[in-house]
Amino acid sequence: xxxxxxxxxxxxxxxxxxxxxxxxxxxxxxxxxxxxxxxxxxxxxxxxxxxxxxxxxxxxxxxxxxxxxxxxxxxxxxxxxxxxxxxxxxxxxxxxxxxxxxxxxxxxxxxxxxxxxxxxxxxxxxxxxxxxxxxxxxxxxxxxxxxxxxxxxxxxxxxxxxxxxxxxxxxxxxxxxxxxxxxxxxxxxxxxxxxxxxxxxxxxxxxxxxxxxxxxxxxxxxxxxxxxxxxxxxxxxxxxxxxxxxxxxxxxxxxxxxxxxxxxxxxxxxxxxxxxxxxxxxxxxxxxxxxxxxxxxxxxxxxxxxxxxxxxxxxxxxxxxxxxxxxxxxxxxxxxxxxxxxxxxxxxxxxxxxxxxxxxxxxxxxxxxxxxxxxxxxxxxxxxxxxxxxxxxxxxxxxxxxxxxxxxxxxxxxxxxxxxxxxxxxxxxxxxxxxxxxxxxxxxxxxxxxxxxxxxxxxxxxxxxxxxxxxxxxxxxxxxxxxxxxxxxxxxxxxxxxxxxxxxxxxxxxxxxxxxxxxxxxxxxxxxxxxxxxxxxxxxxxxxxxxxxxxxxxxxxxx
Amino acid sequence: xxxxxxxxxxxxxxxxxxxxxxxxxxxxxxxxxxxxxxxxxxxxxxxxxxxxxxxxxxxxxxxxxxxxxxxxxxxxxxxxxxxxxxxxxxxxxxxxxxxxxxxxxxxxxxxxxxxxxxxxxxxxxxxxxxxxxxxxxxxxxxxxxxxxxxxxxxxxxxxxxxxxxxxxxxxxxxxxxxxxxxxxxxxxxxxxxxxxxxxxxxxxxxxxxxxxxxxxxxxxxxxxxxxxxxxxxxxxxxxxxxxxxxxxxxxxxxxxxxxxxxxxxxxxxxxxxxxxxxxxxxxxxxxxxxxxxxxxxxxxxxxxxxxxxxxxxxxxxxxxxxxxxxxxxxxxxxxxx
Numbered sequence: 001x002x003x004x005x006x007x008x009x010x011x012x013x014x015x016x017x018x019x020x021x022x023x024x025x026x027x028x029x030x031x032x033x034x035x036x037x038x039x040x041x042x043x044x045x046x047x048x049x050x051x052x053x054x055x056x057x058x059x060x061x062x063x064x065x066x067x068x069x070x071x072x073x074x075x076x077x078x079x080x081x082x083x084x085x086x087x088x089x090x091x092x093x094x095x096x097x098x099x100x101x102x103x104x105x106x107x108x109x110x111x112x113x114x115x116x117x118x119x120x121x122x123x124x125x126x127x128x129x130x131x132x133x134x135x136x137x138x139x140x141x142x143x144x145x146x147x148x149x150x151x152x153x154x155x156x157x158x159x160x161x162x163x164x165x166x167x168x169x170x171x172x173x174x175x176x177x178x179x180x181x182x183x184x185x186x187x188x189x190x191x192x193x194x195x196x197x198x199x200x201x202x203x204x205x206x207x208x209x210x211x212x213x214x215x216x217x218x219x220x221x222x223x224x225x226x227x228x229x230x231x232x233x234x235x236x237x238x239x240x241x242x243x244x245x246x247x248x249x250x251x252x253x254x255x256x257x258x259x260x261x262x263x264x265x266x267x268x269x270x271x272x273x274x275x276x277x278x279x280x281x282x283x284x285x286x287x288x289x290x291x292x293x294x295x296x297x298x299x300x301x302x303x304x305x306x307x308x309x310x311x312x313x314x315x316x317x318x319x320x321x322x323x324x325x326x327x328x329x330x331x332x333x334x335x336x337x338x339x340x341x342x343x344x345x346x347x348x349x350x351x352x353x354x355x356x357x358x359x360x361x362x363x364x365x366x367x368x369x370x371x372x373x374x375x376x377x378x379x380x381x382x383x384x385x386x387x388x389x390x391x392x393x394x395x396x397x398x399x400x401x402x403x404x405x406x407x408x409x410x411x412x413x414x415x416x417x418x419x420x421x422x423x424x425x426x427x428x429x430x431x432x433x434x435x436x437x438x439x440x441x442x443x444x445x446x447x448x449x450x451x452x453x454x455x456x457x458x459x460x461x462x463x464x465x466x467x468x469x470x471x472x473x474x475x476x477x478x479x480x481x482x483x484x485x486x487x488x489x490x491x492x493x494x495x496x497x498x499x500x501x502x503x504x505x506x507x508x509x510x511x512x513x514x515x516x517x518x519x520x521x522x523x524x525x526x527x528x529x530x531x532x533x534x535x536x537x538x539x540x541x542x543x544x545x546x547x548x549x550x551x552x553x554x555x556x557x558x559x
Numbered sequence: 560x561x562x563x564x565x566x567x568x569x570x571x572x573x574x575x576x577x578x579x580x581x582x583x584x585x586x587x588x589x590x591x592x593x594x595x596x597x598x599x600x601x602x603x604x605x606x607x608x609x610x611x612x613x614x615x616x617x618x619x620x621x622x623x624x625x626x627x628x629x630x631x632x633x634x635x636x637x638x639x640x641x642x643x644x645x646x647x648x649x650x651x652x653x654x655x656x657x658x659x660x661x662x663x664x665x666x667x668x669x670x671x672x673x674x675x676x677x678x679x680x681x682x683x684x685x686x687x688x689x690x691x692x693x694x695x696x697x698x699x700x701x702x703x704x705x706x707x708x709x710x711x712x713x714x715x716x717x718x719x720x721x722x723x724x725x726x727x728x729x730x731x732x733x734x735x736x737x738x739x740x741x742x743x744x745x746x747x748x749x750x751x752x753x754x755x756x757x758x759x760x761x762x763x764x765x766x767x768x769x770x771x772x773x774x775x776x777x778x779x780x781x782x783x784x785x786x787x788x789x790x791x792x793x794x795x796x797x798x799x800x801x802x803x804x805x806x807x808x809x810x811x812x813x814x815x816x817x818x819x820x821x822x823x824x825x826x827x828x829x830x831x832x833x834x835x836x837x838x839x840x841x842x843x844x845x846x847x848x849x850x851x852x853x854x855x856x857x858x859x860x861x862x863x864x865x866x867x868x869x870x871x872x873x874x875x876x877x878x879x880x881x882x883x884x885x886x887x888x889x890x891x892x893x894x895x896x
Contacts, residue, residue, distance in 0.1 A: 060890035122755075127766030128788050143767030153754055234716070234754030236895055244718040247618050249883045250646050331787065398622055405626035412630040425630055508619040512586055512612040512632060515593075523592045523615055528756045528778065531787065532594075 026365035027378055030385035030447075033440050037399025038263075038387060045256035053254035057245065062261060065241040068155060069224065069265070072235060075159030076166060076223045077216055083163065083312045084170025084215060085208070089200060090309060092178040095294040096302040102309040104552030107172060109165040109316025110494075111544030113501040115228025116521065116537045119530045120320045121152050121161050122232065158233040162226065164316040166219045172490070172551065173215035173452075177208045196295075213273045214448060218389075220269055224262065225392045228503060228522075238262045239392045252398070259395045266390035270383075321541060327534035336535065341520065345539055348516040351431060351506075352499035355438030356446075360492045362439065363446025368480075371454050371462075372472055382447055389444035393504030396441055401508065404433045429511050437505040442495045449491020453484030493547040500544050517543070585826035587613040589637040590620050591813065596637070599843045603833050609826050624652045624818055633818035634827040637679075640720045642727075644676050644814050645879035653816040658828050664835045664853050668874065669812065676816040679834055680849035683776045683808045683868045684725050685801040689764045690794075693771060697800040700729065700809070703771070704744035712748040713760040713769035717894035718886060721757070721775055721811070726889060727881035728809045731873045735888065742892035753895050758782060758789065765795035775811075780848025780864050798865055807871040813849065 090096070091103045109117075125131055132149055141147045152161060189199050205212075230237045238258055246255035297305050328334060362385075370382045388396060408425040415423045427433040457480060465475050503518045510519065517540045524533030589596060593615045600611045612632075616623060621643075624633045636653070638644045647653055653675040661677055662670075669678035686698050703712060715722065730738045746753075750769040760772035761782060782793035802808050815834060817827045833839055840851040845860040850868065889895065 056887055056890070060887070064893070064896055127762060127768075128791075143765075145767040151751060154752060231716075232755070234752045234895075243618070244886070247720065249886050250642075250649070251883075252622070394619070398619065401619070401622060401626045405628060409628050409630050422630065424632060425627060428627065429632070507615075507617055508623060510614065512614045514614075519615065522617075523594065526617065527592045527595070528758045529781075 023365050023369040024373070024378065026362060027369045027381040027385070030362050030366050030443055031381040033436070034385050034388040034443065036403050037396050037440065038391065040399040040402050041256050041259055041263075041391070041395060044253050045260050047253045049251065049253045053245075053249065053251050054257060057241075057254055057257060061241050061245070062238075062258065065236055065238045065258070066261070066265075068236050069238045069262075071155060072158060072162075072230070072237060073220050073223055075156070076162045077220050079159060079163035080167040080170050080219045081212065081216055083167040085174050085205070085212060087167075087309050087312060088171050088175035088178050088208075089204060090305050092175055093196075093204075093294060094305055095296040096305040098306050098309065099294075102306075102313065103175075104549055105313045105317065106309060107168050107548050107552040108313065108321075108545060110168040110172075110497060110551070111541050111548045112165050112317065112320050113228070113503070113518070113540065114162055114165060114222070114226050115232065115503065115525075116324075116540070117165050117316075117320050118158070118161055118229035118232045119525065120323045121157070123531075124319065124323055125150070125152050153232075153234045155235050158230060158235045160315075161233065162223055162229060163219075164312065165320075166222055167312055167316065168548075169218040169222070170212065170215035173211040173218075174208050177211040178204060211452075214452065217269060217273045218445070221266065221389050224266065224269075224390070227392065227394065238265070239394075242392060243394060246394075255395070259392065262392070263387075263390060266387075270386075270390070321538075324534050324538040324541065327531055328538055331531060331534065333532070333535040340515070341536065341539075344515040344517050344520050344536070345543065347514055348500055348518065348540070349543060351434055351438065351516065352496050355435045355442070355499045356492050356495040358435065359439045359443050359446040359495050360450075360488060363443055363491065364450045364488065366447050367450030367454055368476055370451070372476075382451075386444035386447050388440040389442065391441075393441060393502060394508070397437055397505040397508040400433070400437050400440065400505075404428060404436065404509075408433075428509065431511050431514060434506060434509045434511075437509050438495075438499045438502060441502065441505060442498050445494050445498065446491050449487050449494065450484065453487030453491075454480065456487075457483050490551055493551045497544045497547050497551075500540055583608055583826065584610040584612055585823050585830050586632045586634045587611050587637065587830070588620055588624060588633045588635070588818070589613060589615055590617055590639055590643060591615075591637050595847050596843070598846060599834060599839050602839065602842060603830060607829060607833070609829065611830070621647050621650050621652060625650050629820050631818060631820050632822060634821040634823045635830050636816045636818060637813070638676070638816065639813045640811055641724055641875045641879045642720055642882045644671070644812070644816070645876070645882075647816060648672070648675055652819050654819045654821070656815075656817055656828060656831060658832060660832050661835060664855075669852060671814075671816070676814045677831055677835075678812045678814050678852045680813045680840075680844050680847075680851060681810050681870070682813070682849050683801075683810050683865075683870070684721060684773060685776060685808060685865075685868075686799045687761065687764065687772055687774050687779065687796040688799060689770045690797040693797070695799065696797075697802075699802060699804045700725075701741070701804045703773070704741050704748070706744075706748070708748045708771055710748070710750050711770040712745065713750050713763045713772040714745070714753050715755055715757055715760070715773075716753050717742070717889040717892075722773070723882055723885055723889070724811050724878055725773070725809050726885040727878045728803075728871060728873050730881045730885050730888070731877045732803050732806060735884065738885070739888050739892055742888055742894050746892060746894050758792065761789075761792040761796050765792050776850075776861060776865055776868070777848040780861060783864060800866075802869070803871055806873065807869040810850075810868065810870040812852075812875065 087102070087106050091099055091106070123129055127144065135147070136142065139147070151157065185203065186199065189203055194202065225239060227239050227243060231240050238261065242255045242258045242262070245251055245258060366382045366385055370378045404427050405425070408427050411426050412422055412424065415421065427436070461479060462475060465479055501518065503522055506516055506518055507522060510516070517536045520536040521533040521540065524530055593613060596613070600613065604610055620636065624631055624636070627633065636647060638647060648671055653671070655673045655675055656677055657674060662674070665677055670676065686703065688695070717726070726738065726742070729741060733741070751763070757774045757778045760769065760774055761778070763769045764772060779793065779798055782789045785793065815831045817824065817831070821827050834843060835853055837853055837855050840853045840856045841859070844851040844856070848861045848864065850861045851859050
């Protein structure tokens with residue numbers, strides 16, 4: 001293994017710099033930003049009112065919700081891993097009709113929010129959807145009393161529907177690694193008579209394990225966080241229980257307690273991911289590896305490969321987008337394009353753009369500090385700063401509301417005292433609060449993106465540069481930056497798309513008179529007329545498609 | 560480079576997102592969907608010259624206003640469901656409305672304590688059945704538990720606020736033990752897992768998945784007017800005269816309240832008074848097929864469609880108080896599992 005990819009233990013002693021104080025501050029800032037709402041959560045969970053509700057939650061709510069959540073995670077995780085790894089292996093190792101297109105088509109489902117795709121599938125597979133209508137037209141059946149048809153509104157439906165749009169997280173990260181496997185090692189294996197299957201199980205998959213774990217963690221956290229799709233599909237997940245406890249019992253403390261149970265689950269996931277990554281890290285050798293040629297498939301094998309790649313694209317992108325387009329056209333929604341809708345598009349793009357720029361800047365600083373710094377707390381800070389992704393958006397937004405409003409009121413009171421006029425709530429009123437919420441929520445993606453960029457650079461490069469007398473700024477600016485740029489770009493796009501799709505924090509923290517596409521879709525959906533929001537839904541998807549395609553391209557180039 | 564983009568975007572954002580400051584304005588925090596409100600709000604601005612700045616929030620409205628505190632821009636809250644209204648009251652984010660004009664229109668039992676909230680419209684939760692397969696015109700809520708509906712009953716999640724308030728009313732009528740038995744019997748009758756929305760039950764009746772379901776009245780009205788497939792859902796159902804065995808129909812309300820630290824209190828009162836005028840009641844009530852609270856509006860769209868509804872006598876405050884207990888019972892009965 002040391003021939004192709006150098007394996008390093010993470011604690012390998014190497015020459016390190018003391019990071020500049022500014023970088024260390026950035027780390028602290030990131031960790032503090034994320035820790036604030038979590039602390040607010042913990043304080044709420046520990047209140048006296050909470051002690052009263054806990055016995056009921058522990059007896060009647062949590063066991064069932066935990067069970068459903070674990071099954072959901074298992075199902076979505078398993079299915080996403082299967083789809084993501086299989087398609088990534090196919091497009092990197094083989095040549096078959098459509099491969100070049102599939103390479104980027106497979107990323108597209110990323111643009112579609114789970115809450116939208118859930119609505120679409122319930123409509124599409126529903127009684128009046130084209131599927132059943134066609135079936136009835138063919139057979140002469142009239143109602144569900146004449147035939148049985150699977151209802152997507154249950155746990156298994158939720159698993160399939162969510163996996164259909166979440167698998168690209170696995171695909172993207174695993175494909176990048178499969179693509180990096182250098183020729184020498186694969187050719188050596190082939191020369192030694194390894195079959196394709198053996199090559200996959202003994203070399204491809206083990207080497208991709210860290211990437212699989214990283215992608216899978218994103219899938220699982222997204223699943224855990226979801227509320228729109230799970231509620232609509234009737235799955236009683238932990239997140240949904242948090243929500244109903246808060247709303248129906250008026251018990252924020254009770255909700256906070258369930259959130260803490262969930263956070264424990266998340267910590268377990270993150271530890272498991274670290275374990276899965278194991279002690280291994282695969283950095284690129286100092287010299288660029290030669291890539292293996294793809295094996296050309298023919299006949300039935302080629303057809304199977306094409307179909308295997310077409311299926312997830314169809315389920316996760318083509319069908320939902322097609323459905324939205326048909327809705328928009330058939331309901332003549334284009335006639336309803338007004339300035340309000342365009343304004344909400346502009347708002348969404350602006351907020352997402354700002355938030356991704358900030359998240360990347362902060363994430364990069366944290367990753368640099370962790371790489372160059374010697375102090376263990378820097379690593380800890382980077383872990384803490386990653387936790388925001390693990391908290392459901394509603395809980396995070398509620399947790400952020402308290403400190404942000406406190407700051408706003410302090411500013412307003414000070415202005416009233418000194419300037420004699422009330423500027424109103426600055427952070428919440430300007431949308432800055434929302435940008436902060438996005439950054440807190442998605443900082444994890446920026447950090448892990450930066451880290452994965454760095455992890456491909458052998459520490460030996462750092463050592464060599466150090467020996468040649470390079471300082472930290474030179475090292476990062478001239479050596480690291482060009483090498484990590486693709487990974488950073490990918491992370492930025494991912495954050496951008498996630499911000500576009502984000503709903504709960506957007507709903508709670510946006511200023512007066514400001515809507516985004518997601519809140520418009522939600523407004524229609526909460527009246528039970530989702531179809532009227534189809535145009536806004538389509539705009540979210542379209543706005544996300546471009547970054548998704550860029551993402552696929554960025555990954556492709558890295559190969 | 561990032562820094563540069565960031566600066567540009569920041570400059571842009573301050574233009575785009577800054578809330579317009581107008582001399583005459585009122586700030587509205589609403590859990591009612593904006594599309595429902597726009598006609599009334601536009602009419603209000605046209606008639607009074609007062610601009611309405613609105614934000615549609617869902618469940619965090621109360622937390623948001625509370626944490627925004629003394630400097631909150633919130634003037635008026637529009638809320639649905641007695642639970643939500645009571646939560647706002649309990650959170651101490653409201654203040655007495657105090658308007659003689661309003662007191663004349665809205666009877667005391669439809670106003671909160673000290674006029675802390677004012678009912679704007681009413682909606683009932685009733686039973687619908689398949690027009691073809693069920694031959695009866697009236698039913699009691701208690702009858703839904705009859706085993707003859709086994710495998711034929713559809714309902715959205717038991718923890719949804721609409722059902723929560725209904726079960727809380729049931730609890731007020733029958734006590735905890737009987738309500739738990741009722742929930743278990745209802746659950747045993749379900750044709751599918753409780754979930755989806757209120758309109759979905761009508762669709763499921765059309766598809767033959769169920770014969771009988773619970774729904775809020777305004778959905779029936781909206782479906783009757785739909786220009787898409789929802790019209791066929793409406794055509795498949797029949798609303799039944801529904802009541803408690805010893806009472807009337809379960810009715811919930813939508814209401815308005817003035818925020819405790821409202822910076823534009825006068826305009827806030829004006830807006831609420833406006834929303835109670837016959838003109839606004841028609842715009843607002845008929846737009847969503849709700850029963851107007853202003854008795855002057857005789858033939859509202861909702862009444863034309865469903866006839867007059869006799870509201871159950873259970874006080875709204877009792878329903879609000881029972882909500883937690885009802886939510887516990889729903890969990891205990893495993894209603895949503």
